[in-house]
Amino acid sequence: MRILLVYPIFPKTFWSYEKILALxxxxxxxxxxxxxxxxxxxxxxxEFKLVDRNVRPVTExxxxxxxxxxxxxxxxxxxxxxxxxxxxxxxxxxxxxxGPYPTSMPDEPKAAGADFLILDEGELTLPMFVEAVQxxxxxxxxxxxxKPDVTATPIPRFDLLDFDAYDMMSIQFSRGCPFxxxxxxxxxxxxxxxRTKTPAQLxxxxxxxxxxxxxxxxxxxxxxxxxxKRNVKLLLKELKVWMQQHNYPFRFDTEASVDLAQDPELxxxxxxxxxxxxxxxxxxxxxxxxxxxxxxxxxRSSLVEAVQTIIKAGLRPMAGFIxxxxxxxxxxxxxxxxxxxxxxxxxxxxxxxxxxPNTALWHRLNKEGRLRGGKDGNINQTTLMxxxxxxxxxxIAREYVEAFCSLYDPVCYLDRTYRCFMMMGTPKWKAPFKxxxxxxxxxxxxxxxxxxxxxxxxxxxxxxxxxxIKHNPGVAEHYLAVCAHNEHFLEYRQIVREQIxxxxxxxxxxxxxxxxxxEQEKAEAYAS
Numbered sequence: 001m002r003i004l005l006v007y008p009i010f011p012k013t014f015w016s017y018e019k020i021l022a023l024x025x026x027x028x029x030x031x032x033x034x035x036x037x038x039x040x041x042x043x044x045x046x047e048f049k050l051v052d053r054n055v056r057p058v059t060e061x062x063x064x065x066x067x068x069x070x071x072x073x074x075x076x077x078x079x080x081x082x083x084x085x086x087x088x089x090x091x092x093x094x095x096x097x098x099g100p101y102p103t104s105m106p107d108e109p110k111a112a113g114a115d116f117l118i119l120d121e122g123e124l125t126l127p128m129f130v131e132a133v134q135x136x137x138x139x140x141x142x143x144x145x146x147k148p149d150v151t152a153t154p155i156p157r158f159d160l161l162d163f164d165a166y167d168m169m170s171i172q173f174s175r176g177c178p179f180x181x182x183x184x185x186x187x188x189x190x191x192x193x194x195r196t197k198t199p200a201q202l203x204x205x206x207x208x209x210x211x212x213x214x215x216x217x218x219x220x221x222x223x224x225x226x227x228x229k230r231n232v233k234l235l236l237k238e239l240k241v242w243m244q245q246h247n248y249p250f251r252f253d254t255e256a257s258v259d260l261a262q263d264p265e266l267x268x269x270x271x272x273x274x275x276x277x278x279x280x281x282x283x284x285x286x287x288x289x290x291x292x293x294x295x296x297x298x299x300r301s302s303l304v305e306a307v308q309t310i311i312k313a314g315l316r317p318m319a320g321f322i323x324x325x326x327x328x329x330x331x332x333x334x335x336x337x338x339x340x341x342x343x344x345x346x347x348x349x350x351x352x353x354x355x356x357p358n359t360a361l362w363h364r365l366n367k368e369g370r371l372r373g374g375k376d377g378n379i380n381q382t383t384l385m386x387x388x389x390x391x392x393x394x395x396i397a398r399e400y401v402e403a404f405c406s407l408y409d410p411v412c413y414l415d416r417t418y419r420c421f422m423m424m425g426t427p428k429w430k431a432p433f434k435x436x437x438x439x440x441x442x443x444x445x446x447x448x449x450x451x452x453x454x455x456x457x458x459x460x461x462x463x464x465x466x467x468x469i470k471h472n473p474g475v476a477e478h479y480l481a482v483c484a485h486n487e488h489f490l491e492y493r494q495i496v497r498e499q500i501x502x503x504x505x506x507x508x509x510x511x512x513x514x515x516x517x518x519e520q521e522k523a524e525a526y527a528s
Contacts, residue, residue, distance in 0.1 A: 001135070004066035005039060005050040005160070006058060006088075007032040008073050008080035012495060014349045014381050019487040025442035026167045028054045029370030030219055033170040034072045034122075039157040041126045050160040051079065054111035063091050068133075071109075072099035075356065076380050082112040089113040094138060096129065098122060104357040106141070121175075121190070123148035150175060150195050153203050158212055168217040168253070169206050173197055173235060177224040179257065180362070181281075182293045183322070185356040186223040199238040206225055206242065210249060213504070220254035225278075227257075229266060236269035243274045248431035255279040259297050267313035270426055276478060277316040279349075280307065285339040286332065289325035293361070307343040314425035316482065318346045323400050324353035326390045328517070333403030340407060344419040346482050347489075350404050351381045352396060352470040353389075370516055381492075382499035384507060388516045397504050404456075406495050408489035410457050417482050418464040418524055425475030447484045457486075 010016065017029050021048075032052055038049045038319045049065065051058045063069075069088045073081040078101055088095045089112075096116035097109045098247060103119045110117060119128045124144035132140045158169070176187050176194040226232055235457070243250070260267060260278065270278075283295055283302060290298050307317050321336045340348050354369060355362040365371050370388045381404070389396060406412065452461040459481070470478050 001043075001046040002065055002067045003042065003046050003048050004062055004069045004093075005032075005035045005041070005048060006069055006071050006084055007035055007050075007052040007054065008077040008084055009053045009069065010077055011079075011380060012382075012492070013076065013494065016492075017488045019483055019491055021167055023446055023484065023487065024167065025439050027165040028052065029167050030170050030221075031161045032072065033156060033172060033221060035070070036156040036160055037153065038098070038122055039068060039160055040124055040154040043130060044144065048157065048160055049092055052162075052165070053084070055162060055165040058084075058087075063088070063093065066093060068094045068096060070096045070098070071114075072097070073101045074099065075101045075104065077101065078108070082108065085109060085112040085114050086274050095111055098125070098363065099453065100185070103189060104185065115139045119228055120144040121148050123150070123153055124422070147176070147191050147195060149194075150197050151201060153197065153201075155208050158205075158209055158214075161216060163212070168219045169209055169214055170219050170221045171202065171209075172221050173202050173225065173232070174222045174227055177227050177257075179224070179297055180294070181283075181295045182360045183353060183356065185359050188358045190223070194224070194231075196228050196231040196235075199235045202235060203238060203242050206239075206250070210246060213498075214247050216251075218250045218252050220252055222485065225254040225256045226260055226263075226266060229263065233266060233269060236266075236273045236295065239273040240269065248274055248429060250274060251276045253277040253279070257282075257297055258282065258303065258306050258310075259300070261309040262301070264313070267310065267315065271314040271425070271427065274429075275315060276427075277318060278310065279318040280310070281322065282307075282319045282339070282345075283322045284325060284326065284328075284332065285335050289328055289332075292326055302338065304343045307345060309422065311424050312422055314427055316420065316424065316478065317343075317345050318347045318349070319343075321348055321350045322353050323350070323403070324385050324389050324396045326516075328389075328391065328396075330391065330395065331399070332396075333399035335404045339402050341412070341416060344416055344423065345416040346413065346420050347485060348407055349381070350400070350407065352383070352385045352400055354383070355387050368516070369450070372513075381496055382503075384500065384503045388513050390518070391515050392512070393507065393515075394504060394512065401497050401500050405493045408493040410455060410487075410490060411450075411460055411485055413486050414440070414451070414457055414460045414464060414483065415487065417479065418460075418468070419481040421468055421475050421482075423473060424472065424475050426472065430474075443484065444480065447480070451474070451483060451486065 015029055035050060049062060052060060071081055084300050085095055095114045096118055097114045098118035102109045102117060106117050106119060116129055118125050120143055125142040128142040134256060174194045174196040175190040176192060178192055180195060256278050258280050284290060285303060287299055310317055355365050365387045372387060384397060451457045469476050
């Protein structure tokens with residue numbers, strides 16, 4: 001059986017980083033970990049080819065070679081997934097689909113022509129699919145009511161990837177998150193009980209990457225790496241030794257809840273094991289909104305102090321923010337900008353709230369008759385809300401665009417990055433010196449030319465760089481890498497403005513909706 005694994009295109013997003021990747025001659029930030037894991041679970045006597053359409057298109061020779069085409073996609077990849085299903089069916093191919101988007105909205109890929117729907121988590125549903133294929137079946141839907149034990153997950157087939165195309169590799173230690181945020185689909189897809197691999201299992205994956213020659217960054221893609229703190233500490237204690245023995249070949253980034261700041265031992269272990277950055281779901285500095293959306297873990301202590309504690313431990317924070325929560329007061333965009341400045345967070349994802357399929361938020365809004373347009377939602381930063389908010393959508397959208405552009409004003413970005421790295425703890429370990437590749441040197445020279453000579457940032461750039469070298473030299477290389485990110489945001493903020501304003505114009509031309517008024521407020525207004 002010849003299997004063609006195809007990963008659909010991502011539209012331009014916050015995470016696209018095209019301008020930065022172009023500087024170092026790479027195509028994509030991260031590889032399709034789901035598909036290389038699927039390839040490892042399927043029978044190994046089958047033949048596999050993988051095409052990431054974010055790197056290159058599928059060739060006619062590859063279409064002709066395949067007996068079966070397997071796609072995996074997230075919601076943001078929806079359009080290209082549906083288009084590629086149709087392309088495969090035009091060529092008479094059997095098509096199987098899986099991943100978060102088909103699991104949440106199976107009817108849409110099925111309507112596009114998918115023969116097999118391999119939903120939920122593949123450790124349980126892929127064996128069902130294999131049995132059906134071996135029986136000669138040509139269609140079917142495979143679902144699981146339980147969550148798999150990830151200690152049985154095999155080492156992903158990293159050998160199928162074109163390493164030169166990617167800036168970082170992806171690995172996964174855990175699935176699931178213990179919290180109950182109303183808007184989050186992770187707990188819907190993977191549950192609230194974090195399931196982890198064993199330390200030996202994860203180290204075997206790193207061994208394989210090392211043997212294949214990988215020597216750059218690794219993203220631990222867990223949606224909450226510290227969801228099971230006991231198990232993650234067991235991993236880190238062994239990972240710390242592995243990294244020492246291998247002369248620190250990788251640098252890790254990951255995602256974690258902000259309560260990481262309350263565990264000094266955990267932060268120290270992460271830094272000693274080679275972790276450099278952590279994505280935090282801050283969402284909003286408005287405590288009323290955090291309470292409403294059930295993100296209680298962010299209300300237990302000062303968020304600014306928590307972020308700065310993480311920085312001082314030696315981890316660069318990235319943060320996610322959302323605008324448009326129910327009951328939100330005007331000026332939410334300005335409050336988010338002020339928070340990011342106060343906390344000194346260099347990079348912040350920022351989007352209008354979306355009701356993702358089957359989340360608690362989606363079910364509540366559907367019951368209230370507030371979902372509009374497509375009901376699948378979209379977590380891209382260039383999309384209007386898919387429901388009727390409690391204040392005018394036009395007001396939210398304009399606040400959002402202005403706040404996004406303020407956050408990524410080049411001078412403000414450099415200042416925030418500088419303040420972050422000036423307070424950052426320095427790692428106690430150091431990888432052995434090696435001459436940088438020419439592509440990295442070239443990228444550095446381009447950044448210096450653009451930010452240190454050509455643009456209005458020139459004085460800030462040199463002042464901040466020399467100050468970092470003088471006062472905190474151990475973080476200088478990391479600091480320069482984050483300065484380079486400005487190349488992406490400078491362009492992307494304009495994309496956000498243009499696309500949101502275009503969609504807003506269409507929305508206003510159709511006639512504005514009245515903001516939603518909760519039943520309690522209606523009753524109170526009537527009583528008064």
